[in-house]
Amino acid sequence: MSTQHKSRVIRDPANPPLYLNKRARTNWIRNAEKELKNYRYKQQYPPFYIPDLCYRIFHVHKFTKSYAMDYVLEHFKHCCSYSIDTESDCDTYEIALIQIHSIPVELPAIFVLIELNHLPSIDSLLFSQIRLLFDFVFQSRNIIYSWGPLVVELEPALSYDIFIFPLGGELINLQRRFKTWIEEKIFPCVECKFICINPCCSQCNHFPHLGSNETWSLQDSLIYTCGQFLDKAPTKNYWSLLLDPLYSTISSSTLSIMIRYATYDCLAVSYLHRPVLENGCLQELKQSRICLLLTNPSSIMFDELEDISDDDIHLNRLEDISDDEIHLSQLKDILPDAIPFNQLESKFVLRDTNQSTREFLTHSNSSPKHRTKTHAYRSFHDRMKRNKKRNVIRRYFRYKYYIRRVLYHRFKMFMIKQILRRRNVHFVHIKRNDDELIIGVKNALLRDEYQHRLPLDMFNRHQFICSYNKRLFR
Numbered sequence: 001m002s003t004q005h006k007s008r009v010i011r012d013p014a015n016p017p018l019y020l021n022k023r024a025r026t027n028w029i030r031n032a033e034k035e036l037k038n039y040r041y042k043q044q045y046p047p048f049y050i051p052d053l054c055y056r057i058f059h060v061h062k063f064t065k066s067y068a069m070d071y072v073l074e075h076f077k078h079c080c081s082y083s084i085d086t087e088s089d090c091d092t093y094e095i096a097l098i099q100i101h102s103i104p105v106e107l108p109a110i111f112v113l114i115e116l117n118h119l120p121s122i123d124s125l126l127f128s129q130i131r132l133l134f135d136f137v138f139q140s141r142n143i144i145y146s147w148g149p150l151v152v153e154l155e156p157a158l159s160y161d162i163f164i165f166p167l168g169g170e171l172i173n174l175q176r177r178f179k180t181w182i183e184e185k186i187f188p189c190v191e192c193k194f195i196c197i198n199p200c201c202s203q204c205n206h207f208p209h210l211g212s213n214e215t216w217s218l219q220d221s222l223i224y225t226c227g228q229f230l231d232k233a234p235t236k237n238y239w240s241l242l243l244d245p246l247y248s249t250i251s252s253s254t255l256s257i258m259i260r261y262a263t264y265d266c267l268a269v270s271y272l273h274r275p276v277l278e279n280g281c282l283q284e285l286k287q288s289r290i291c292l293l294l295t296n297p298s299s300i301m302f303d304e305l306e307d308i309s310d311d312d313i314h315l316n317r318l319e320d321i322s323d324d325e326i327h328l329s330q331l332k333d334i335l336p337d338a339i340p341f342n343q344l345e346s347k348f349v350l351r352d353t354n355q356s357t358r359e360f361l362t363h364s365n366s367s368p369k370h371r372t373k374t375h376a377y378r379s380f381h382d383r384m385k386r387n388k389k390r391n392v393i394r395r396y397f398r399y400k401y402y403i404r405r406v407l408y409h410r411f412k413m414f415m416i417k418q419i420l421r422r423r424n425v426h427f428v429h430i431k432r433n434d435d436e437l438i439i440g441v442k443n444a445l446l447r448d449e450y451q452h453r454l455p456l457d458m459f460n461r462h463q464f465i466c467s468y469n470k471r472l473f474r
């Protein structure tokens with residue numbers, strides 16, 4: 001990045017505007033220092049990354065389906081550890097988002113984004129499910145991690161009536177414990193032999209907050225423990241807007257950045273909780289696998305896990321399968337590639353019921369000339385009659401559940417299908433009716449979901465011109 005471009009984006013903390021008063025000047029300098037620090041970290045360190053296979057994201061708002069909440073509740077019922085974080089809107093400074101990350105026994109975990117400005121009505125089934133979710137989280141046997149006092153962060157959300165104070169469970173402020181843990185792992189400086197920062201030594205400044213009461217930020221903790229960068233630039237954002245990609249009006253690029261930040265800001269707490277609580281060293285943290293760091297320490301310990309060889313995997317899979325369940329198609333996947341599949345019939349005896357065995361012996365002993373037909377073929381007239389009756393039934397169900405949209409006459413059918421596929425609309429059939437488009441779907445549940453996913457002006461003249469100018473269909 002050139003210096004000219006940097007000067008336009010990054011503010012210089014040493015040159016605040018002269019028209020600001022004392023308080024605004026202090027805030028401006030503090031924010032400029034944070035931006036400059038974030039920029040320098042971004043240039044020096046790789047980004048903090050957690051594979052997508054380790055977690056699944058669920059958005060909770062008034063459009064969330066009850067079956068999705070049932071899946072989340074079933075998962076939370078069996079978890080005992082969670083990480084919680086919140087985000088506030090940049091305009092109103094009011095809490096707008098609650099992030100909850102489950103720390104299960106086995107991955108993948110579930111990451112829930114509760115959008116407070118888009119909650120359902122208080123007398124709905126979905127609202128009662130959201131209350132039940134918080135009841136599962138704040139059980140007395142659970143452990144909840146946060147970066148800072150959790151009560152202070154969740155207190156502004158009491159007015160939404162989705163949880164009550166006092167909060168149950170063991171609330172652990174990982175930020176306070178991290179400071180004690182990291183200062184025990186630091187060795188004295190080679191030059192001056194000081195453990196805390198010595199102003200006269202240039203080598204002591206590589207660890208901040210030593211010898212003071214200042215707390216560690218989550219960004220600094222990742223930098224100085226695992227050498228990865230957590231971008232804090234999206235912190236000030238419009239978190240009060242709907243974040244679900246199926247219903248959000250935010251641009252896709254901005255939305256992906258916001259969701260990534262909200263997810264990683266809470267995942268970083270879960271990433272650090274095991275080394276801090278188990279008093280592990282920094283080298284173990286850098287060499288540990290992510291599947292160990294994001295699981296429950298009460299059920300899986302570092303010393304109890306051993307690598308499993310490929311031979312053990314084959315033996316375990318063979319022991320779990322009984323003789324009655326062995327089939328040739330399964331043996332292809334279980335046995336090594338060195339044994340040809342055509343030799344398996346002589347090595348394994350396939351068991352079946354007595355009836356199927358007798359049928360096999362009867363067919364094998366009988367001559368091909370005397371085999372009887374098991375199915376009587378229909379005549380041409382009967383097949384035509386059957387097909388006509390079946391097509392009538394299919395046409396009846398084709399538009400039993402449908403969606404209507406205004407249609408501009410220049411839209412071609414392949415353009416309409418392409419738009420629907422890009423929006424993940426699984427249609428049964430599409431039909432033109434003058435200036436109206438009729439989209440048939442499979443059931444009422446999909447119809448209600450696609451009603452929110454397809455805007456009313458999706459196929460009007462303005463959208464056609466935009467699509468034509470972008471050359472999406474050429």
